[in-house]
Amino acid sequence: MLRLVWGTLFIAFCLYTGWVYLYCDEKTEIVQNDPSVAKGWELWQQKNCQSCHQLYGLGGYMGPDLTNIARDSSKGKQYMHGFIKYGTGRMPAFGMTDEEVEHIIDFLAWVDKSGLSQVPAEAVHWSGTYMIEN
Amino acid sequence: MPLAIRIYTRFVFLLLITTLVFGMLSSWSYLYPEIFNRYLPFYQLRPVHTSAALFFIISAATLCIILFNRDTLGRNATSGRWEQLFIFTWIATILVIFGYYGLKKFGGREYWEFPGWLAFPLLSSWTFLMIGYYKGWLKCADKKPLYIWMWSTGILFFFLTFIEQNLWQIPWFRQSFLRELTVQWKANGSMVGAWNQMVYGSSLFLMVMISGDKSIARNKKAFFFYFLGLTNLMFNWGHHIYNLPAHGWIRHISYVISMTEWLIFISIIQGFKNKLTEARKLRHMLPYKFLLAAEFWVFANLTLALFMSIPAVNRYTHGTHITVAHAMGTTIGINTMILLGVLGYALDIDNKIGAGRKLFIRSYRLAQGSFIIFWLSLVLAGILKGYRSVTLNITSFQEMMEPVNKVLVAFSVAGIGVATGLIIIVIMYWQAAGKSQSFVKVDK
Numbered sequence: 001m002l003r004l005v006w007g008t009l010f011i012a013f014c015l016y017t018g019w020v021y022l023y024c025d026e027k028t029e030i031v032q033n034d035p036s037v038a039k040g041w042e043l044w045q046q047k048n049c050q051s052c053h054q055l056y057g058l059g060g061y062m063g064p065d066l067t068n069i070a071r072d073s074s075k076g077k078q079y080m081h082g083f084i085k086y087g088t089g090r091m092p093a094f095g096m097t098d099e100e101v102e103h104i105i106d107f108l109a110w111v112d113k114s115g116l117s118q119v120p121a122e123a124v125h126w127s128g129t130y131m132i133e134n
Numbered sequence: 135m136p137l138a139i140r141i142y143t144r145f146v147f148l149l150l151i152t153t154l155v156f157g158m159l160s161s162w163s164y165l166y167p168e169i170f171n172r173y174l175p176f177y178q179l180r181p182v183h184t185s186a187a188l189f190f191i192i193s194a195a196t197l198c199i200i201l202f203n204r205d206t207l208g209r210n211a212t213s214g215r216w217e218q219l220f221i222f223t224w225i226a227t228i229l230v231i232f233g234y235y236g237l238k239k240f241g242g243r244e245y246w247e248f249p250g251w252l253a254f255p256l257l258s259s260w261t262f263l264m265i266g267y268y269k270g271w272l273k274c275a276d277k278k279p280l281y282i283w284m285w286s287t288g289i290l291f292f293f294l295t296f297i298e299q300n301l302w303q304i305p306w307f308r309q310s311f312l313r314e315l316t317v318q319w320k321a322n323g324s325m326v327g328a329w330n331q332m333v334y335g336s337s338l339f340l341m342v343m344i345s346g347d348k349s350i351a352r353n354k355k356a357f358f359f360y361f362l363g364l365t366n367l368m369f370n371w372g373h374h375i376y377n378l379p380a381h382g383w384i385r386h387i388s389y390v391i392s393m394t395e396w397l398i399f400i401s402i403i404q405g406f407k408n409k410l411t412e413a414r415k416l417r418h419m420l421p422y423k424f425l426l427a428a429e430f431w432v433f434a435n436l437t438l439a440l441f442m443s444i445p446a447v448n449r450y451t452h453g454t455h456i457t458v459a460h461a462m463g464t465t466i467g468i469n470t471m472i473l474l475g476v477l478g479y480a481l482d483i484d485n486k487i488g489a490g491r492k493l494f495i496r497s498y499r500l501a502q503g504s505f506i507i508f509w510l511s512l513v514l515a516g517i518l519k520g521y522r523s524v525t526l527n528i529t530s531f532q533e534m535m536e537p538v539n540k541v542l543v544a545f546s547v548a549g550i551g552v553a554t555g556l557i558i559i560v561i562m563y564w565q566a567a568g569k570s571q572s573f574v575k576v577d578k
């Protein structure tokens with residue numbers, strides 16, 4: 001009996017896992033094939049930006065969430081370039097070349113296209129869950 | 135006691151001390167980056183802290199299993215060679231990982247911030263552990279006690295989730311940012327469930343030993359909660375990514391499954407009276423004190439987690455220090471407490487402590503008292519940030535964080551208390567491990 005319950009759960013887990021891999025992102029049109037984005041993503045990891053910044057709220061908490069910085073019209077590319085290249089009193093500079101900084105900016109612009117980090121109030125359903133428009 | 139286990143025990147203690155020292159440093163470098171940025175920036179301290187914390191929990195959990203396994207599965211069940219191979223490759227890889235952090239070379243994944251290729255030696259090392267463990271398990275005649283189920287489940291699921299966590303190294307997973315993030319947090323969430331199975335298994339084993347009541351690892355209710363935990367391990371990782379515009383069912387399934395944890399909540403309240411009687415009987419034992427503390431922190435963190443699992447509430451708590459309260463509340467309050475209890479029992483600390491008993495109890499109280507302040511300040515910091523960013527919609531980061539950072543001063547001061555208390559206890563364990571006949575022999 002115990003083995004049966006275990007086995008059933010395990011099979012359900014495997015099926016769910018496969019489903020998640022294939023269908024979690026329904027916006028298949030934004031397939032990533034830009035080498036600059038890929039490079040920017042790599043640099044994001046190598047410089048460990050996520051230890052201070054979040055994407056979709058996930059990461060360390062010393063700095064702001066950067067998921068949607070690319071769409072903030074009050075900031076823009078120049079502004080981001082300045083921060084990443086030279087740092088601030090609180091954020092260190094990483095000694096990156098202008099080209100590397102541009103890759104990271106391209107990566108952040110691509111992340112921005114995937115959605116909004118802050119769920120709008122209208123998306124909260126009465127049952128407590130979210131209904132996010134894709 | 136075999137040399138490999140002696141070394142591994144010391145290594146586990148060193149990992150805990152590293153976690154505590156680097157936790158303290160991280161908290162101050164967060165507050166005063168201008169001072170730390172030059173030599174010890176936050177982005178270098180935090181990975182050392184979080185990786186040491188996770189490696190401490192996983193290493194201590196496996197150490198307990200290796201120690202008790204020989205007694206429960208039968209001394210001749212395993213030769214111990216595979217376990218030794220595991221211990222040495224595991225330690226060596228972790229040392230290399232810290233070397234990379236020292237050189238500021240990262241792989242930038244949350245908690246596992248080392249370059250990706252190091253996942254391979256870690257995985258091979260785990261495979262050695264699995265071979266050793268399951269060989270013994272196959273030969274063992276009585277696999278019925280629940281703790282054996284839990285250890286076996288934990289070891290298997292750590293293996294599966296560790297592989298899943300590294301799928302990002304296959305390009306297909308990186309074609310979509312949402313997919314990459316979903317899979318990463320699916321793996322991270324389930325992995326916590328996997329080490330909880332190992333840790334809770336040892337805690338159950340310890341309760342059987344000190345209460346002498348074998349039925350607690352064999353009754354129906356215990357198995358019911360095991361399966362509830364397993365279901366949550368498998369399907370309740372979605373709360374990490376509620377705000378992701380991924381497929382809606384990921385959110386709904388996780389929300390529904392997480393609400394089953396109310397059953398655990400109710401069961402704790404129902405069992406409260408029995409717990410009190412049990413506590414009166416056993417509280418003179420030092421290892422039991424840690425289990426009692428863990429019990430309290432299960433209750434506090436479960437209450438917090440139940441609310442955070444409602445997306446409408448998560449909207450305010452996600453991406454704030456409430457997440458940190460939840461993460462450290464469970465890893466320190468539950469996992470570390472249980473592991474210190476179980477290791478204390480294995481080292482026979484009650485009989486070896488001698489005149490140090492008073493200091494031990496004082497340090498225990500210092501750590502617990504400070505930890506309450508530590509946890510509450512993180513919760514308060516999180517509430518403040520949630521309110522200021524979501525309700526007040528303050529867009530300037532500096533302005534939003536100003537009062538939050540003031541609360542974090544209380545957190546950092548309390549952190550010194552937590553670390554001091556726990557470091558003194560670890561030093562006492564270290565001394566106890568040095569005395570001959572260090573590990574108690576258990577009788578199943």
Ligand code: HEM
Pocket residue numbers: 051059060061062153154156157158159160161162164180183184187188457458461462465466470545546548549550552553
């Ligand atoms: C056994 C002891 C400890 C364990 C197991 C532990 C575990 C963790 C974990 C898992 C995280 C990641 C949290 C997240 O990002 O959500 C974390 C972060 C952190 N911990 Fe600890 N911790 C311990 C002790 C301490 C102590 C004593 C301090 C001192 C104040 C501390 C300070 C921090 C800081 C500052 C962060 C980073 C939070 C951020 O990203 O802003 N930790 N710890």
